[in-house]
Amino acid sequence: MLVISGFLAACGGNGGSDEGRQNNEGGTGGGSGEPDAEQVLNLIESAEIPTMDSALAEDAVAFNILNNVNEGLFRLNQENMAEPALAESEPEISEDGLTYTFTLREANWSDGTPVTANDFVFAWQRAIDPATGSPYGPYMMAGTIKNAEAIAAGEMDKAELGVEATDDKTLVVTLERPVPYFMSLMAFGTFYPQNEAFVTGQGDAYASNSDNVLYNGPFMLTNWDGTGLTWSMEKNPEYWDAETVQLQTINVDVIKEPSTAVNLYTSGEKDRAGLSGEFAMQYAEDPEVVTELEPSIFYLKFNQERNGEETPLANENIRRAISMAFNKQDLVDVVLANWSLPANYLVPTEFTFNENNEDFRDINGDMNEFNAEEAKQYWETGLQELGVSEVTLDYLGDDTETSKKLNEYMKAQLEENLVGLTIEINTVPFSVRLERDEAQDYDIQNSGWGPDYQDPMTFIDLFVTDSPQNKMSYSNAEFDELVNAAKGELAQDLEGRWEAMAQAEQILIEEDAAIAPIYQRGRMSLQKPYVKDIISHPFGGDYSYKWAYISGK
Secondary structure: OOOEOOOEEOOOOEEEEOOOOOOEEEEEEOOOOOOOOOEEEEEOOOOOOOOOOOOOOOOOHHHHHHOOOOOOOOOOOOOOOEEEEEOOOEEEEOOOOOOOEEEEOOOEEEOOOOHHHHHHHHHHHHHOOOOOOOOHHHHOOOOOOOHHHHOOOOOHHHHOOOEEEOOOOOEEEEEEEOOOOHHHHHHHHHHOOOOOOHHHHHOOOOOOOOHHOOOOOOEEEEEEOOOOEEEEEEEEOOOOOHHOOOOOOOEEOOOOOHHHHHHHHHOOOOOEEEEOHHHHHHOOOOOOOOEEEEEEEEEEEOOOOOOOOEEEHOOOHHHHHHHOOOOOOHHHHHHOOOOOOOOOOOOOOOEOOOOOEEEOOHHHHHOOOHHHHHHHHHHHHHHHHOOOOOEEEEEEEEOOOHHHHHHHHHHHHHHHHHOOOOEEEEEEOOHHHHHHOOOOOOOEEEEEEEEEEOHHHHHHHHOOOOOOOOOOOOOOOHHHHHHHHHHHHOOOOHHHHHHHHHHHHHHHHHHOEEEEEEEEEEEEEEOOOOEEOOEHHHHOOOOOOOOOOEEOO
16 A cells, blocks of 8 residues: 555555556456566666565555565455465355354465464564554454454453464464455455564564565565665565465666656566556557556645644645645646546545445535635635645655645646745655655655455544544544444445445545545556556455466567
8 A cells, every 4th residue: 555656655555656556357468378488577666675574564665566576365356356365265254253263374484484374463563562653454354353442452461362373284263243345345455464583583674675575575685775766676486375386586766757657668678557647648648558447546635733832724724725726737737748537536436336336426425615705715714724824734755746736736737726825845765755755854745545355444434533544633522433433343344344434434525624625536547568468456456476487479
C-alpha cells in the first residue's frame, strides 16, 4: 500500500509507484509466445525504498518489492485470487470460523535454511509488539487475530497472540471474530514470515541493506544500500517454485521527473514508464500505451490537532469549504490526464460487489462535490466562528514532478475560491512525508490509500479513533460504532454490514468533511511489446513479476 504516484497510499498500502497497472485478465503485455531473449527487465520507480522490514513496511514501494522477494501463506495469482503459496493447501477451518490450521510446504530461505511455522509466529509477534513500532501490525491484526488489540495496547504479552507453531510445518491461527476476507489477508506483506535467528542476529542492522535481509520469494533484492536510488532483483534459486520464474534480473532506478522517465523509455533503456499530464496527452494514441482504473483513492488529510493544539481544521466549516473548493474534473483532465476519475467518495468504484453484482459505490454515490459558491459560504461561516479573517495552512506533499504540479494546482484553486486562505506548500521526499505523517507535523496532507484486501473495510476503518492510519485527530463515536458493528455482530450479515460501512463513509465525508477526496487513480503507461505477463494486483503489492518474461525483443 497504497502507495503510489509519490503519494502516501497503501499498499496496500502507502507508496510511490508511477508504473502503470493494467487489468487485461490480470496482467500486462499479453501471454502468447515463449521466452526468447535475455530475461532482463528494466523498470522505473518514483520513490526510494523506505524499508525492507516487513514489520515496518507501510508504503506501496516496499510492499511491491516484498511481494516479489518474499512470500506468505498465500499469494495473489494471475487472476488475483488468493491461492496457497507457502501453505501447501487450503487450511482446515473450525466450524465457528475462528481457527485456521495451515500446513506448510517444503520451502527454503535464500541462505538454504528451511522456512518453518515458527518463522510466522516470530514475524507476527514482532509486528504486533509495541516495542517494534509497526504501523501495520496493529492495524492489520487488531480485532482480527486473537489478543492482538490488547498486545498492541501493552496490556498483554506478545506470546499471547493467537498464532502457534505446533510443529515445524503446522501453523494454527486463532481469530477474534469470523473474517470474510481472511485468505486475502494471508497474501499481505505484514503477514510474511521472518527467520528469527537471522533477524535477531542482525540486530539493528536488519534490513538496512539488501545483504541484511533473507528472501523466500521468486527474487532476491540486490545492490540496495538502504538509501539509494537504484537496486536490482535477481532470480532466487532457493524459491520453491523457481522453475516458474523466467526473469533472471530486474533493474530498478528511481526517476522522479516524468520527462526523464519517458526519455529513458524511448531510448530503450527502460521497458516501462508511467505517463501523466502533458506526456499522457502526447502519447494517448501510442500503440504501446496501457491504461487502467485502479482502486486507489487520493485525498487531503485535514489535521485537527498539531503540537498539542487545535488547528483551524478542527472547524467543520473550514474543512467542508476546502473539500468543495477545487475543481476535480479539471485536475484529472489537465493535470493528471491519465484516466483518473474525480472522487467524491472514499471507497472506490468498481472495487467491491455484493452477491447481486451491485457495486458498493452505488449506495452513497457522490458526496461533497466541487461547488465554489457553497464553499465560499462555508468558509465565511468558519472564519466567523474562528474569529479571524485570514488563515495560513501548511500543505504537505511529495517531491515528484507530478505531485508538485498537483499541489500547485490545489494551492491556486483553494486560494482563488477561498478569500483569506494562504497555502504554504512543503514538498519533501516520500520517506520524510511518512515521518511527518506519523508525527502529525502538517496541516493539510496530500495523501492516498490503495486497498490491503478486497473489502470496503480496508478504506473505512482507516479513520476510526486512534487508528494508526488516522494521524489527524479525527474522532466520531457514531462512526466508530458503525465500523465496530461491521467488524463484529454484522460480520456475516453482508447486507447489514455494507449498510453500516456506507453510513460510516457518509459520516466521514458528507457530515464531518474529515477528509477531502480528490481522485481515483487511473494509470497510463508506456510498455514495450516484448514485456509479457507482468501481473497487476488490486491490493497488496502492485505487481508480481513471478510470471513475467521477455519475448520477441
